[in-house]
Amino acid sequence: METPSVLIDSARRAELKNNPRAEFTRAIQQKDLAACLLKTAEIHGHFCPGSALGVMASVWGLSRLCLDSSLSDGLEELMAIVEINACFADGVQAVSGCTLGNNALVYRDLGKHAVTFTVRGSDTGVRVRVRPDFQSQISRAVPEFYPLLEKVIIKRGGGPEAAAAFKATARKAAFALIELPFEHLLISQLTTPQLPDYAPIAASLICPVCGEQVMASKVVSEGEAKGLCYACAKQQTWQVEGRGIVIQ
Numbered sequence: 428m429e430t431p432s433v434l435i436d437s438a439r440r441a442e443l444k445n446n447p448r449a450e451f452t453r454a455i456q457q458k459d460l461a462a463c464l465l466k467t468a469e470i471h472g473h474f475c476p477g478s479a480l481g482v483m484a485s486v487w488g489l490s491r492l493c494l495d496s497s498l499s500d501g502l503e504e505l506m507a508i509v510e511i512n513a514c515f516a517d518g519v520q521a522v523s524g525c526t527l528g529n530n531a532l533v534y535r536d537l538g539k540h541a542v543t544f545t546v547r548g549s550d551t552g553v554r555v556r557v558r559p560d561f562q563s564q565i566s567r568a569v570p571e572f573y574p575l576l577e578k579v580i581i582k583r584g585g586g587p588e589a590a591a592a593f594k595a596t597a598r599k600a601a602f603a604l605i606e607l608p609f610e611h612l613l614i615s616q617l618t619t620p621q622l623p624d625y626a627p628i629a630a631s632l633i634c635p636v637c638g639e640q641v642m643a644s645k646v647v648s649e650g651e652a653k654g655l656c657y658a659c660a661k662q663q664t665w666q667v668e669g670r671g672i673v674i675q
């Protein structure tokens with residue numbers, strides 16, 4: 428017998444076991460942006476304009492291609508190329524189902540609020556970007572947002588009360604943005620996307636120094652440290668972090 432879940436009744440659990448994105452897909456098809464934003468915040472942790480814009484860009488982009496995220500079962504059919512590693516990217520990952528872990532997300536380190544969607548084998552994609560004047564739209568919808576952002580996030584001041592006020596204001600801004608027409612905040616263009624190949628299925632090796640399993644493509648290939656993992660070989664590697672893709 429299955430262990431009862433405190434969160435999910437058995438009928439819903441059965442549906443989600445069959446299609447984990449069933450509920451999310453319905454929300455996307457119905458353009459229920461509030462439901463999409465709530466789902467996004469489950470992974471993003473808070474409500475903010477950036478993640479709301481990622482949600483909107485994804486719902487609009489997928490609908491322009493007559494796709495929905497049911498194509499994204501983590502097998503790299505639907506692909507997203509996201510150009511920023513900020514809140515926006517979590518709206519993209521949540522709505523499209525294209526994530527770092529399933530290799531359907533390509534991170535292109537351009538620092539732009541933009542995402543391109545396409546399906547493998549198709550030469551058509553859509554790139555959706557945020558309008559350069561989106562901040563004035565946010566200011567118009569929620570005038571207190573940028574002053575509080577400056578005080579709490581940029582100057583790191585104001586104490587817990589200001590922090591709570593900022594959180595509430597960011598939530599208000601996020602839910603205000605999703606009420607606006609897509610065209611007020613976003614621009615979409617059909618494109619021919621450049622996709623990398625499918626993620627390679629690499630064999631695994633055991634590093635002789637640390638004893639840990641490592642992808643065969645991620646060990647030193649020649650010289651004294653041949654066969655060692657990069658960590659044991661003290662070799663420089665790249666990492667995605669707040670600054671983008673940088674050498675570690």
Ligand SMILES: [Zn+2]
Binds near residue numbers: 474475476477478
């Ligand atoms: Zn955020």
Ligand SMILES: [Zn+2]
Binds near residue numbers: 635637639656657658
């Ligand atoms: Zn090692």
